[in-house]
Amino acid sequence: MKYTTIGDTSTKISQIGLGTWQFGSSGWGYGTDFTKEDAIAVVHRALDLGINLIDTAEVYGRGNSEKIVGEAIKGYEREQIIISTKFMPLTIRPSSSIRALRKSLKRLQTSYIDIYLIHWPNPILPLGRTLHHLESMVDEGLIRFIGVSNFSTKRFQTAQQKMQFHRIQVNQINYSIARNKAEKNFLPYAIKEKVTLMAYSPLAQGFLTGKYSPNNIPKGTRRTNTLFRKKNLERGKTLLDLIKIIGKKYDVTPAQVALNWLIKDIAVTAIPGAKSLDQIEANANAGKFELLEEDLHQIRRVLEQFKPRFLF
Ligand SMILES: NC(=O)c1ccc[n+]([C@@H]2O[C@H](COP(=O)([O-])OP(=O)(O)OC[C@H]3O[C@@H](n4cnc5c(N)ncnc54)[C@H](OP(=O)(O)O)[C@@H]3O)[C@@H](O)[C@H]2O)c1
Secondary structure, eight states: OEEEETTTTTOOEEEEEEEOTTTGGGGBBTTHHHHHHHHHHHHHHHHHHTEEEEEEOOGGGHHHHHHHHHHEEEEEEEGGEEEEEEEEOOOHHHHHEEEEEEEEHHTOOOOEEEEEEEEEOOOOOOHHHHHHHHHHHHHHEEEEEEOOOOOOOOHHHHHHHSSSSOOOOEEEEEESSSSSHHHHHHHHHHHHOOOOEEEESSGGGGGGGGGGTBOOOOOOGGOGGGSHHHHHHHHHHHHHHHHHHHHHHHHHHHHHHHHHHTTSSEEEEEEBBBOOOOHHHHHTTTSOOOOOOHHHHHHHHHHHHHHHHHOO
8 A cells, every 4th residue: 555644744644545425325326236234344444455544524325424434443443544524614603513523523433533624615605714613623632634625726725825723734626537637737736735635536436447338327426427428438438448458567457547547646645435345455456556657658648639528
């Protein structure tokens, strides 16, 4: 496992984490394709394989993801695990964010959160007030680090300037080889300013695994992912073919190539979601080879031609 540090701190974090939106979410096949026992086994295998970052959120499975994670980590040393979870600021009252935090702590059966993130910017609320509530939580020892999610670079910079006593250490954003705008938009800033780019949907929700095609589109939550539109799947064929070929060279899967490409940059930690032991094992092993300059060059050339259309 490759490790990096969170933002400008010395706290160690694995460059492959475990995303758990899937846990407790029927839209991801929870309850039909996989069970709570499967999810708990995935967490255990992740931790045993050296993954120390587990990402969840208050909304995932309406709190069930946090509950499953809380149950799964019982018996492990809490200090060895980095839990990131998220809340949505809905009012400026400090009581509302502290209430959200306390509920997450209860579901996760823990006394602190390692990285607490604003899930989405709420443009109708004064951002500074929410950030100052988060700073108070750090001072009270309820959270260790502050993060945000789905913030543009500009919004992130503005937010960072509003901080009084602490820094924002993480921006969790949609970043994969297929949705790669962050490589130019946020990554250079993240490297320069020592901020962690936590890459969500790093497999583009399965698009980069090569198992989906115009005749086999995932159901449920992913119906709204425009990458799975017929035209985009067709546009992605050259990219998928290339990561398959590169994968063969290193005896790895296209998904592992896609994850490896993300974590070549030390500022990036990727948090693929996994629903089975096979998936978590493959993801955990994605850093076990080094893409060569010639591979990166080929990928760059193909990406220049890959122009998927997104609705948002
Ligand atoms: N901050 C935010 O707004 C935000 C938004 C989205 C996600 N997230 C976080 O990021 C995490 C990951 O993103 P995501 O779940 O949207 O997408 P993802 O990680 O790109 O894709 C996950 C899906 O890919 C498939 N998969 C995973 N590993 C695989 C492997 N080794 N081989 C083949 N297939 C594999 C599985 O689905 P199938 O087997 O069914 O294909 C899995 O559910 C989430 O769990 C969540 O923690 C955050």
